[in-house]
Amino acid sequence: xxxxxxxxxxxxxxxxxxxxxxxxxxxxxxxxxxxxxxxxxxxxxxxxxxxxxxxxxxxxxxxxxxxxxxxxxxxxxxxxxxxxxxxxxxxxxxxxxxxxxxxxxxxxxxxxxxxxxxxxxxxxxxxxxxxxxxxxxxxxxxxxxxxxxxxxxxxxxxxxxxxxxxxxxxxxxxxxxxxxxxxxxxxxxxxxxxxxxxxxxxxxxxxxxxxxxxxxxxxxxxxxxxxxxxxxxxxxxxxxxxxxxxxxxxxxxxxxxxxxxxxxxxxxxxxxxxxxxxxxxxxxxxxxxxxxxxxxxxxxxxxxxxxxxxxxxxxxxxxxxxxxxxxxxxxxxxxxxxxxxxxxxxxxxxxxxxxxxxxxxxxxxxxxxxxxxxxxxxxxx
Ligand code: MG
Numbered sequence: 001x002x003x004x005x006x007x008x009x010x011x012x013x014x015x016x017x018x019x020x021x022x023x024x025x026x027x028x029x030x031x032x033x034x035x036x037x038x039x040x041x042x043x044x045x046x047x048x049x050x051x052x053x054x055x056x057x058x059x060x061x062x063x064x065x066x067x068x069x070x071x072x073x074x075x076x077x078x079x080x081x082x083x084x085x086x087x088x089x090x091x092x093x094x095x096x097x098x099x100x101x102x103x104x105x106x107x108x109x110x111x112x113x114x115x116x117x118x119x120x121x122x123x124x125x126x127x128x129x130x131x132x133x134x135x136x137x138x139x140x141x142x143x144x145x146x147x148x149x150x151x152x153x154x155x156x157x158x159x160x161x162x163x164x165x166x167x168x169x170x171x172x173x174x175x176x177x178x179x180x181x182x183x184x185x186x187x188x189x190x191x192x193x194x195x196x197x198x199x200x201x202x203x204x205x206x207x208x209x210x211x212x213x214x215x216x217x218x219x220x221x222x223x224x225x226x227x228x229x230x231x232x233x234x235x236x237x238x239x240x241x242x243x244x245x246x247x248x249x250x251x252x253x254x255x256x257x258x259x260x261x262x263x264x265x266x267x268x269x270x271x272x273x274x275x276x277x278x279x280x281x282x283x284x285x286x287x288x289x290x291x292x293x294x295x296x297x298x299x300x301x302x303x304x305x306x307x308x309x310x311x312x313x314x315x316x317x318x319x320x321x322x323x324x325x326x327x328x329x330x331x332x333x334x335x336x337x338x339x340x341x342x343x344x345x346x347x348x349x350x351x352x353x354x355x356x357x358x359x360x361x362x363x364x365x366x367x368x369x370x371x372x373x374x375x376x377x378x379x380x381x
Contacts, residue, residue, distance in 0.1 A: 004028045004272070005092040005116075007083070007107050009045055010038035012203040013098035013121045013147065013264060018045065020269045023280050028272070031092045034083055037061060043068045050074075053089065055082040083107060090114035094272065096147070097122045100205045101328040102370060105129050109363065115140045119271035121147035123222040127324045128370075130225030131317055131361035144226065145271035149200075150219050151226055152267035153245035153258035158227070159275065161250070169229055170247040170255070171219055172239040173298065174199050176210040179240060183302045189341035191334065199242040199262045208331045212344050213298070217309025218327075221320050224313055231313040236306065238296045243285065261285050304345040308352060316359040319352055321366050325373040326351035338381050351376050 004021070008014045014033075021028050034055040035042040046054050046069055054069075055077040056062055062078035069076070077086050080103075087095065087107030095111040096119040097104050104122030111118050112133065120126070125133060137144060146152050150171045158166065177196050178189070194211040195204060202210070209215035220234050245267075247257040260266050261283045269280060300307045305327075312319035330344045339347070351373050358365060 001027060001029050002094060002272075003031050003092045004094050004096065005032040005086070005089060006030065006096045006098065007034050007087060007104070008036075008098035008100065008121075009033040010035040010041040011098055011100065013268065014096075015041075016265050017096055017098065017268050017272075018049070020265050020272065020280075021049075024269070024273065024278060032086050032089060034077075034086055039064055039068075046072065046074055052091070053077060053086055055086045084110060087111055088114050090116055092116055094119055094145070096268075096272070097125065098147075100203060102128060102325050105366070106363075108133060109136065112136045112140055112142050115142055117143045117145065119145045119147050119268070121268075123148055123218050124324050124328070126222040126225045127218050128321045129361060129363075129366055130221065130320070132363065132366070134225055134228075145274055146222075146226055147264075147267055147271045148219060148222065149262070149264065149267045150246040151223060152270055154223065154227060154248055156258045156270065157246070157248040157256040161248075163228065165250050165252075166227075166229060166233070167249045167251045167253075168233040168235055169223055169227065170235045170237055170249060171216065171223060172237055172242070172244050172246050173213065173216040173219075174210070174242045175238040175240055175296075175298075176213055176215075178211055178302075179238065186302075187340050187342050191337065194334070194341065198240070200264070202264075204335060205328070205331055208334060208344075209327070212305045212341070213303035214305035214309070214327050214331075214344070214348070216298070216303075217306045218324065220306075220309050221313050231310060236298045238298050239293065240296075241290060241293055243287075243290060243293055259285060259287075305348065308345065308349055312352060316357050317361040318355060318357045318359070318365070318369055321361075321369045322351050322355045322373045323348055325370045326377050329374050329377040333377070333381055347377055347380055350380070 030049040030051045032053040036057045053075045087110040098121040105125045108125035195207045242262040244257045249255045312323045326348045330347045333339045
């Protein structure tokens with residue numbers, strides 16, 4: 001039985017991961033679960049999975065948890081400190097990091113420091129600290145199993161292949177909710193419109209990232225670090241049906257693709273059961289019913305965030321840190337209705353252009369850059 005910890009167990013990926021665990025009967029023991037503020041769901045999960053440790057966002061919620069779970073032998077942590085402590089727990093075989101945004105980076109590092117393998121849904125970890133994490137992973141002989149559907153697809157395409165034979169990675173993207181929307185109306189985009197993704201059911205932050213296509217840009221950076229492929233060998237193609245989850249082209253021009261219905265439970269399961277494809281009852285793909293798969297070039301004028309990501313990846317390491325933290329902050333400001341939709345790429349770019357750049361990628365540098373960026377964006381609001 002594998003021992004599993006889930007960071008962010010009440011979010012979209014966390015809850016879907018527990019659905020996967022329910023199907024993989026008796027193959028996983030849950031050691032820890034963490035949530036930010038969804039206390040009701042965390043209580044239900046704790047009662048069902050009997051973890052050794054749980055963590056919640058603040059001390060007030062911790063006191064409530066203590067009362068609700070008084071009959072259970074569960075150690076309860078709280079706040080950022082508690083999250084960092086729980087992510088350092090090396091009693092687990094795999095840590096599923098399903099945290100949102102830059103806050104997920106340090107927990108990824110903590111798990112790797114404890115020589116724990118990571119099922120990584122928090123792409124921001126690789127975007128901000130790809131250089132550092134890659135070195136740490138190698139030093140501690142750990143694995144990172146991608147959960148992001150595109151990266152899971154690429155990973156599945158290159159099992160048994162030699163990295164030297166890869167010509168390029170082709171990341172597919174649905175194009176988000178505004179693929180066909182007139183650019184001149186982008187400033188009128190409402191939060192609800194931006195949250196309404198056509199294919200994938202996701203959390204709020206990543207839904208906005210899909211609407212700006214920053215998500216695809218972050219995925220390019222994530223892919224560079226996960227697969228050790230240069231950015232000029234990573235392409236994006238828009239595929240509105242989200243059936244092909246990504247492709248790999250080899251030097252002999254042969255292309256492999258991974259397909260399936262858009263359901264995050266499949267890549268989550270593969271990340272937890274690699275190298276096995278274990279029987280499940282998830283919906284299967286019916287290509288005859290779908291009939292047509294279409295493709296188009298991404299519009300980098302309309303979706304400037306894609307361009308910013310390629311720019312960041314080709315500059316020193318600090319650019320990706322600043323882009324990521326700026327984006328976390330602008331997305332939150334947009335969700336809070338403090339800025340307009342077009343301000344997201346505009347302010348992300350301004351932060352990138354203005355920051356004190358460096359190629360260092362140690363934790364202290366990343367933290368300093370993060371504070372600089374957050375303050376810089378907040379000063380613009
Ligand atoms: Mg993705």
